[in-house]
Amino acid sequence: MSVVHRIGMALGLPVMLFTVWWVASAGSTNFFFPPLSEILDSLVQEWFGARLVDDVWPSLYRLAAGYALAAAVSLGLGVLIGTSRTVRGLTEPVFEFFRAIPPPVLVPIFILLFGIGDGMKIVVIAFGCMWPILLNTVEGVRAVDEVLSDTGRVYGVHGWSRLRYLVLPSASPQIFAGLRQGLSVAIILMVISELFAATNGLGFAVVQAQRSFAIPETWAGMLMLGLLGFLLAMLFRLVENRRLAWYHGLRRAQRSS
Template identity: 45%
Template sequence: MIVLKRLGMWFGLPTVLIAIWWAFTAQGANFFVPKPDKLATTFINVWFSEKFFTDVVPSMGRLLISLAVSLILGVALGIAIGLSRSLRWFLEPLLEFIRAVPSTILIPVLLLLIGINDTMKITVIVLGCLWPILLNTIEGVRSLDEVLKNTALVYRLRGFDRIRYLVLPGASPLIMAGIRHSLAVGLILLVVSEMFASTDGIGYSIINFQNRIAIPEMWSGIFLLGIIGVLLSVVFQAIQKRVLGWYYGLKEASNDG
């Protein structure tokens, strides 16, 4: 029963949307909106080919590297700033100023400074993905439970042990929330950076198809991004369930009590 409910949640709305799409395009040929069967055929022909290796693989590599860099920098800086009131007071104006500048605005500047290469694209993505992780980590560290803090004092946890056994576990729910936000931001910035300045990648392919008036191929790229977004969400939820297993167990025990 639970499996059927989950299948309904995952496939119910997409099935309804495809049915509406099919009904909309069944009345006649629409140059700008291909029929679902035409899109499915185009999708297979385009992306189940060498373009998977020349465009999808480079895009996913840039995204994963950017997320890894953002995670390391965001958590490390977030813990340092969250634990130090003076450092937080000193850096807060600068952080708010930088955060307010959209990373896409920096693309022309980075093109001049770095050039058209993977480093430029990764930098753009990191500048966007860093903030959700950093700010959530700071907030998670600042809002640590007083009972946990007192427990750490009793057990005389200091230095790295304090971070490992108190700070990271206590802040991990908010850190995971920041990572989930960064996944969506990273995918958007990946496509935008590849549309602006690239010779490969999913974003480059979509804009190239549009310039060539290859409408079904363009839609297939958009559809591919949706699939990637869903897959990233599924993988992240599995990791989150494993990492925060203790947290969900604690909440269930609290609710039962």
């Protein structure tokens, strides 16, 4: 499949939906559903203007910091738990307990512990998005092929070399699946964390626009969130395709054989 074909498939449905929205909303006099042209004007003027620095960049910083913290902690714990049956038996009940708690419920507690600054928001994002990364890492490490593991043991591949050249490559497809799920959760929690005692950010700006009945600005903020999620997903896919090129090539070879 050519690059042009793939881009066309990725953009075809969004372009069609925006075309329908533009035509259906043209000339609308409904206060809560303004024409798409007004929303796009607000998007360009507000979100690609002063708000880009005042609200978008702070949100991206919190998102990146929380996601990076969750990935680092989850990958380290996941490898440890996945390779040790004893550690897995000790920690699994605790992790299942905390995983069942919705992160937004813990926001008041995190405010008491970390205040109302960026630290609280980063912790909320990290706490919520670490679970899919952690659980997928554990399962990926546990699912390492026994034949490969025994072969590595016979050839004296131990310690860091075994982790780097055997365990992590074998578990990487499932690890990336967890990272992809964690990114989606992180974007949601970024917005939720900015609804509480915030002075900037995408979530704060959208709620402020809604409370002041600035309807085009509210719709524009939601479009900005969707655009941000789309761009981050595309960036993640590029990284994933590059890091897992060997895996996708192997799957294509298996399907063609």
